[in-house]
Structures are given as structure tokens and as C-alpha cells.
Amino acid sequence: MLEPSPENPAPLIHVEALTKRFPGVVALDALSLDIAPGIVGLVGANGAGKSTLLKILLGLLAPTSGLVQVMGYVPWTQGTLLRRYVGYMPEHPALPPDISATEFVANAGQLSGLPAKAARERTADVLRHVGLAEERYRPIGGYSTGMRQRVQLAQAIVHDPRLLLLDEPTNGLDPAGRDEMLGLIRRTGTEFGIAIVLASHLLGEIEAVCDHLVAIDGGRLLRAAPMAEFTAETGILTVEVEEGRDLLAAGLVARGLRLLDGSSAHDRTVRIALDGGAPFDIVRDTVADLGLPLIRMERGRHSLEDLFRDDLSAAPAAGERP
Amino acid sequence: MTAGGDRVTAGPGPTGSIYDIGYRGYDGPRLGRRHAFVTLFVQALRATFGVGRSGRAKVLPAFCLALPALTALVIVAFSAFGSRFGISDLRVLPGHPDMAGAVGVFATLLVAVQAPELLGRDVRYRVLSLYFSRALLRIDYALAKLAALSAAVLIILLVPHVILTVGAVLLTPDVLGGLGREARWWPAILGSTILTAIATAGVALVIAAFISRRAYATVAIFGVFIVPAIIVGVILALQLGEASRYVVLLDPGTVLDAANAWFFGVAPGPGAWSIADLPLSLGLAASIVIAVGASAILVQRYRTIAA
Numbered sequence: 001m002l003e004p005s006p007e008n009p010a011p012l013i014h015v016e017a018l019t020k021r022f023p024g025v026v027a028l029d030a031l032s033l034d035i036a037p038g039i040v041g042l043v044g045a046n047g048a049g050k051s052t053l054l055k056i057l058l059g060l061l062a063p064t065s066g067l068v069q070v071m072g073y074v075p076w077t078q079g080t081l082l083r084r085y086v087g088y089m090p091e092h093p094a095l096p097p098d099i100s101a102t103e104f105v106a107n108a109g110q111l112s113g114l115p116a117k118a119a120r121e122r123t124a125d126v127l128r129h130v131g132l133a134e135e136r137y138r139p140i141g142g143y144s145t146g147m148r149q150r151v152q153l154a155q156a157i158v159h160d161p162r163l164l165l166l167d168e169p170t171n172g173l174d175p176a177g178r179d180e181m182l183g184l185i186r187r188t189g190t191e192f193g194i195a196i197v198l199a200s201h202l203l204g205e206i207e208a209v210c211d212h213l214v215a216i217d218g219g220r221l222l223r224a225a226p227m228a229e230f231t232a233e234t235g236i237l238t239v240e241v242e243e244g245r246d247l248l249a250a251g252l253v254a255r256g257l258r259l260l261d262g263s264s265a266h267d268r269t270v271r272i273a274l275d276g277g278a279p280f281d282i283v284r285d286t287v288a289d290l291g292l293p294l295i296r297m298e299r300g301r302h303s304l305e306d307l308f309r310d311d312l313s314a315a316p317a318a319g320e321r322p
Numbered sequence: 323m324t325a326g327g328d329r330v331t332a333g334p335g336p337t338g339s340i341y342d343i344g345y346r347g348y349d350g351p352r353l354g355r356r357h358a359f360v361t362l363f364v365q366a367l368r369a370t371f372g373v374g375r376s377g378r379a380k381v382l383p384a385f386c387l388a389l390p391a392l393t394a395l396v397i398v399a400f401s402a403f404g405s406r407f408g409i410s411d412l413r414v415l416p417g418h419p420d421m422a423g424a425v426g427v428f429a430t431l432l433v434a435v436q437a438p439e440l441l442g443r444d445v446r447y448r449v450l451s452l453y454f455s456r457a458l459l460r461i462d463y464a465l466a467k468l469a470a471l472s473a474a475v476l477i478i479l480l481v482p483h484v485i486l487t488v489g490a491v492l493l494t495p496d497v498l499g500g501l502g503r504e505a506r507w508w509p510a511i512l513g514s515t516i517l518t519a520i521a522t523a524g525v526a527l528v529i530a531a532f533i534s535r536r537a538y539a540t541v542a543i544f545g546v547f548i549v550p551a552i553i554v555g556v557i558l559a560l561q562l563g564e565a566s567r568y569v570v571l572l573d574p575g576t577v578l579d580a581a582n583a584w585f586f587g588v589a590p591g592p593g594a595w596s597i598a599d600l601p602l603s604l605g606l607a608a609s610i611v612i613a614v615g616a617s618a619i620l621v622q623r624y625r626t627i628a629a
């Protein structure tokens with residue numbers, strides 16, 4: 001667990017009735033949420049308000065109304081104090097081509113409040129962590145997209161922030177580069193103990209890396225909950241047999257189990273409602289008695305996509321915090 | 323803190339696992355805005371003179387620094403050996419009041435090339451968002467760049483004055499008396515060079531802040547320091563009447579010349595200001611307006627620029 005800030009033990013991020021209007025657009029609409037330390041995914045479609053929220057948390061944009069506190073600081077008025085403890089990786093490439101990664105990251109560290117010597121030392125450390133070796137002395141203009149993203153991550157953690165805000169950190173990366181970047185982020189959050197808010201429109205990324213999930217859409221909160229809740233086991237047991245699916249279904253009903261719709265005839269599976277019980281022995285015995293060739297017996301899990309899709313379709317009702 | 327880090331030699335593996343000596347946190351001091359400002363200032367000043375950059379980047383600043391210095395050295399040499407060249411009265415040699423006119427063009431050259439360099443890159447490559455997400459404000463960024471470029475211009479403008487002063491003191495048998503005579507020049511020297519430096523750097527940075535393409539910005543900066551002089555010259559030559567002589571106020575170069583003349587208490591050189599025959603104090607006021615106005619526009623631009 002991390003200490004939010006030396007000065008303040010308040011929750012990491014506290015947002016209350018936050019509204020941000022741009023001319024003609026409401027980017028954030030009475031958004032309220034609390035974020036605790038950990039790796040938090042911020043998901044939403046493009047234009048859902050993710051980047052706007054991150055910029056407000058950084059103090060780069062003023063809220064139209066509402067209350068925002070990050071580690072006890074009010075970002076818009078105490079930005080320079082707050083940003084000594086926050087790292088930010090924007091969604092677009094933001095690196096000058098003509099200087100080296102070492103020079104750029106060291107400079108970034110100083111601008112975040114590190115004395116020159118400490119900035120140089122931490123630059124060497126941090127570039128090693130993100131996997132930049134000899135090339136760190138060459139101008140950034142010659143780097144691959146993957147290397148640039150590593151530099152962008154390095155400049156965000158060079159000052160050992162308590163909070164790291166990442167905006168679409170895998171933008172433009174190929175699948176291998178994407179996996180490496182996600183691994184780095186995961187390590188940063190777990191081993192380095194830095195709280196992370198990761199904004200992405202890619203659910204797979206969020207699912208792979210995050211402990212918590214905050215879903216927003218149209219500037220409103222859809223849902224905020226631990227990742228486990230989104231991918232929890234469902235109350236459904238799926239049983240698949242090589243043949244005799246209908247026999248099995250009849251046998252299970254005869255023994256008092258409730259089957260679910262969707263156990264259709266043209267597949268070979270039966271879906272059993274668990275209803276809080278654990279009818280594994282009954283299933284085993286039924287299969288054995290009927291002499292059926294059992295292929296698998298599996299408890300279903302939600303995928304993030306399922307729930308997010310459900311939430312989106314039920315958006316007006318799900319506006320409140322769970 | 324990184325002891326041992328560089329001991330590990332290069333090895334394979336994109337994950338860099340063999341470099342892994344564990345993440346270390348930072349418990350040292352976290353400085354604030356002032357530190358960030360000084361960092362930006364020093365970085366921009368070094369960049370202006372090409373320090374830590376390629377040799378090519380050093381050529382122009384070195385040229386702008388060396389030629390004014392050379393000019394002053396030649397003057398000192400003439401005053402030392404003047405009699406051999408048949409100069410009997412050393413007062414005909416250029417002195418402190420003449421330096422601004424002699425080296426001003428190098429200041430213009432430096433800002434025209436380096437102001438776009440200082441600002442354009444950060445806009446073009448969207449680096450601003452990484453600056454603004456640190457322990458500083460947008461205004462700090464703008465003012466640090468202004469301070470750095472002003473300081474660079476000031477150095478170029480001051481070097482010949484320093485050489486003249488050192489030369490004059492060394493060439494006098496009466497060193498203390500020489501020092502005293504030279505010291506009387508320095509309030510005027512500092513006043514005129516500081517004002518010229520801020521105005522020149524400010525105008526150039528404002529232009530560079532609105533034109534992110536380097537080449538266009540450089541042309542535009544030269545334009546602002548050269549084109550008005552030509553137009554003003556034409557208008558004055560046409561003798562359109564009493565009011566038309568105020569057009570000289572539109573030419574930053576002429577206005578700064580007038581301000582320099584005011585500081586040194588001498589007549590303005592032969593040029594637009596002499597023709598227009600306006601009070602020198604008006605030139606001073608106009609120069610201050612240029613310096614303050616350019617700074618304000620620059621700050622305002624960076625308050626709202628997309629990052």
C-alpha cells in the first residue's frame with residue numbers, strides 16, 4: 001500500500017459532481033467517484049471523457065463545477081505542488097526528436113522537482129527499468145514507436161510519483177510491443193508501488209492489467225468496482241457431453257436441477273443454474289448412471305465485454321455508483 | 323544511488339532483465355516552481371548558444387558573439403596604437419554610445435534564428451503537454467524562455483562594452499581615474515542593453531509563438547526588424563505632413579536606437595528618428611511599450627496554447 005502524500009492521508013482521488021463543459025459539448029457530466037490506490041482502469045469509448053478527466057486530475061484543465069481532490073490537493077489551484085507527485089503519459093507522442101532519451105528524461109525529472117544530481121541518477125535507473133540500454137544516448141528521432149513509448153513511460157516515473165496517469169499507453173504499438181508495455185505498467189503498479197490510473201478504450205488491456213475498473217460514457221459514470229466483480233464466476237454451470245445431451249438434460253431435471261434457456265439442442269452442452277448450490281456430485285452421478293461420455297464441466301465467468309455491453313445498454317439505470 | 327548500475331555490461335534481451343537491480347523509490351527533496359523555472363531558463367540559455375548541441379548549432383551563436391567582440395577589440399587596438407595610424411584625437415573612435423548601432427544586427431540575427439528554435443520544437447512535437455504536466459505553470463514556461471533569450475541577447479550586447487571598458491582602463495596610466503570614467507558609462511550601458519535585450523527577444527518570441535514552422539518564423543522575425551524601417555523611410559521621404567513623422571514609432575529598430583540615444587544622452591544617429599525629429603523620451607517610452615507588450619502577449623499566448 002502506498003502513502004498518498006506526505007502531507008495528506010486523504011483518499012487518492014476524490015471527485016464529486018464534476019462537470020466540464022467545452023463550448024457546445026459537455027465532456028463530464030456530474031461525475032462522482034473515489035479512486036483508491038492500485039491499478040485502476042478507466043474505460044470508455046473515444047470521446048467518453050477519459051482524457052478530459054485525466055487533464056482535470058492533473059490540474060491542466062479547470063473544472064466547470066464540482067470538487068476534485070488528488071492526494072488532498074485541489075489540482076487546478078495547487079497544480080504545481082500536486083504535480084511533483086504525479087506522472088503523466090499523454091495519448092499522443094510528445095517527444096522532441098533531436099535530443100537523447102537520457103537528456104530528455106533527466107530534464108523532465110528536474111522540472112518535476114528533482115535536484116539535478118538526483119534527476120540524472122534516477123534517469124539511469126528508470127531507463128533501465130523500461131528496457132532502454134545503449135540507445136538512450138542517441139537522439140529520440142531515431143527510435144522505434146515501442147522505444148518512444150518506453151521513453152514516455154520513463155519520463156512519467158522518473159520523479160518516483162505516487163500516482164501515474166496513463167492515457168492510452170499502447171497507442172500505435174504492435175501486439176508484441178503492446179504486451180511488453182502492459183507488462184511494464186503492471187510491474188510499475190505492483191513492484192514499484194505506484195498507483196496507476198490507466199485510460200483505455202481497449203477492454204482487453206484493462207482486463208490484463210487492472211485491479212479496479214471505472215467505466216464512463218458520455219461524461220457520466222457507468223460503474224466503478226473491483227475487476228473481480230466484473231469477471232466474477234457466474235451462477236451457471238456448463239456441462240458438455242459427446243452425445244446424449246437430451247438424456248442428460250432429462251436426468252438432471254429429474255434430480256431437481258434447474259436448466260437454463262440457451263441449453264439448445266444443436267450444441268452438446270447443458271447449462272445448469274447453480275442457485276447457490278453446488279450440484280457437482282449430482283451431475284457426476286447422473287452422467288455416470290447414464291454412461292455418457294463427459295467432455296467438460298465448467299463454471300462460467302463473466303468476460304469484461306459482457307458486462308460492459310450490459311452496462312452500456314442499461315446505462316440510464318446504472319448511473320449510480322454501486 | 324546508481325552505484326553498480328553501469329557496472330553491468332551490455333547484454334541481450336529486450337526486456338532488459340539482466341539490468342534489473344530492483345526499483346528504488348525517491349525520498350529526497352522535491353523542489354518546486356522556482357527550481358523548474360531555473361531549469362528551463364538554464365536549458366534554454368544553453369540551447370541558444372548551442373552548448374551541449376552539435377557543432378553546427380554552435381556556429382551562428384559563436385558568430386554573433388565573436389563579431390561584436392572583434393569590433394570592440396579593433397577599437398581598443400586603434401586607441402592603443404592610434405598614433406601609428408595617424409590618429410591624433412582618440413575621440414573620433416567609436417565608443418560606448420556607438421556600440422548599440424554596431425552590434426544590434428547580431429542580436430537580431432541571433433533571435434531570428436534561435437527564438438523559433440526555442441519555441442517551435444515544443445509545439446510541433448507536442449512536447450508542451452509534458453512540460454505543463456510538471457511542477458510549473460504555463461506562465462513559467464513562457465517567462466523562462468523570454469528570460470533566457472533576453473539574457474543571451476544581453477550577453478552579446480554587453481561583451482563589446484566590457485572589452486571597451488577593460489581596454490580603456492588598461493591603456494590609462496591612471497587606472498583608478500580610468501575606472502571612474504568608465505564606471506560613469508555603465509548605468510547607461512546597462513539600461514540600454516537590458517531594454518534592447520528584452521524588447522528584441524520579446525518581439526522575436528511572440529512571432530515564434532504564433533508561427534511554429536521554424537523557417538517561416540525566422541523570415542517573419544527578420545521582416546519585423548527590417549521591413550518597417552524601409553516603409554518608414556519611404557513615408558518620411560514623401561513628407562506627407564506633421565502627423566506622418568509618428569510612423570517611426572512603428573519601426574522597432576529605430577525606436578530602440580532612440581531609446582539608446584536617450585540613455586547615453588547623445589543625439590540619435592543619422593536615420594529615421596533624426597528626420598522625424600521627435601523627442602528621445604518618446605523613443606524610450608515606445609521601447610518600453612514594445613518590451614512589456616511583447617512579454618504580455620507571449621504570456622497570454624502560452625496561457626491558452628493547446629498542449
